[in-house]
Amino acid sequence: MTAITHRHGSDKPDPTTFGPGSEERLDRSDRFYELTHRHIVEWLAPGTGSRVLDAGCGTAGFTELLAESVGDGVHVDAADTSKHLLEYNRSRFADDPIGKRIRFHEAPIQDLPFEDGAFNLVWSSRAVHHLADQLTGVRELARVVAPGGRLAIREGGVAARFMPTTMDLTGTGLNERLADAMESWFASHVHFAEDAVPYPYGWAQLLRDAGMTDITARTFVHEFLPPFSELQQSFLLGGLTRWATDESRKDYLPAADRSALRRLVDPDDAEYVFNRPDLHFIEGITVYVGTGA
Numbered sequence: 001m002t003a004i005t006h007r008h009g010s011d012k013p014d015p016t017t018f019g020p021g022s023e024e025r026l027d028r029s030d031r032f033y034e035l036t037h038r039h040i041v042e043w044l045a046p047g048t049g050s051r052v053l054d055a056g057c058g059t060a061g062f063t064e065l066l067a068e069s070v071g072d073g074v075h076v077d078a079a080d081t082s083k084h085l086l087e088y089n090r091s092r093f094a095d096d097p098i099g100k101r102i103r104f105h106e107a108p109i110q111d112l113p114f115e116d117g118a119f120n121l122v123w124s125s126r127a128v129h130h131l132a133d134q135l136t137g138v139r140e141l142a143r144v145v146a147p148g149g150r151l152a153i154r155e156g157g158v159a160a161r162f163m164p165t166t167m168d169l170t171g172t173g174l175n176e177r178l179a180d181a182m183e184s185w186f187a188s189h190v191h192f193a194e195d196a197v198p199y200p201y202g203w204a205q206l207l208r209d210a211g212m213t214d215i216t217a218r219t220f221v222h223e224f225l226p227p228f229s230e231l232q233q234s235f236l237l238g239g240l241t242r243w244a245t246d247e248s249r250k251d252y253l254p255a256a257d258r259s260a261l262r263r264l265v266d267p268d269d270a271e272y273v274f275n276r277p278d279l280h281f282i283e284g285i286t287v288y289v290g291t292g293a
């Protein structure tokens, strides 16, 4: 099975394939969410000596926090299908005492090179939604969870927003239109691929159908007010700029919103979004957890 599938025919690099250039965006995301990630790791509390897997690790910012928490001399495994990101991680962590605890594997979630029940905790963040057949993928994640161990997936949640409900330039509802556009754009790139096996229920049910028990969900609120740091601004600007200018996204957002966004992201424009004093970033990051049978 293909790791990631998409049906559009553009020559431009597909932002869902995680090749060269994607490390910058994912790294920035690791740093943007770091505080909340730390809260999640504290809550998951894998415990010293736990056997932990991060499946679809990206630039491994979260893996690093997991490696910190399992203690010295214990390895954390991290799998991803992007050769590029794995190379990037290996060189980034070569001289890092915590990073050296991570063993990177080029392996797809749907075919993991580990024994049944190998891990006390399997973590997978924002990777399962890339799979053409999510149920098969999550069954494979469940296979490597030890009896009584946990599978935790970060998916879904409450869409990020940081602009006020009403702005003179855009009227009401831009945050919601952006969140809707994101869902539809993503679905057209991944979920409607020719070889997709659609899974028609929510994330908790997906864990249940994969054989996990005692399913729980917890949502962590990532939230901050101005002044936004340079990192926060560049992360948010990156997102808005993609919606303002990417050709592949133009059919998903009204043209008037796209032109408004072009002004909002322009530091020389009077409407530059970070000139506003009334911003408030808020996002709900949901983690679904199931226990291995």
Ligand SMILES: C[S@@+](CC[C@H](N)C(=O)[O-])C[C@H]1O[C@@H](n2cnc3c(N)ncnc32)[C@H](O)[C@@H]1O
Residues within 6 Å of the ligand: 002, 003, 004, 017, 018, 026, 029, 030, 055, 056, 057, 058, 059, 060, 079, 080, 081, 082, 085, 107, 108, 109, 110, 124, 125, 126, 127, 130, 131
């Ligand atoms: C949106 S990124 C998330 C990265 C990181 N877990 C995070 O939350 O920031 C999705 C990651 O999943 C990886 N990925 C996509 N399909 C995969 C598959 N079938 N098996 C393993 N990794 C996969 C991508 O290469 C990418 O690193």
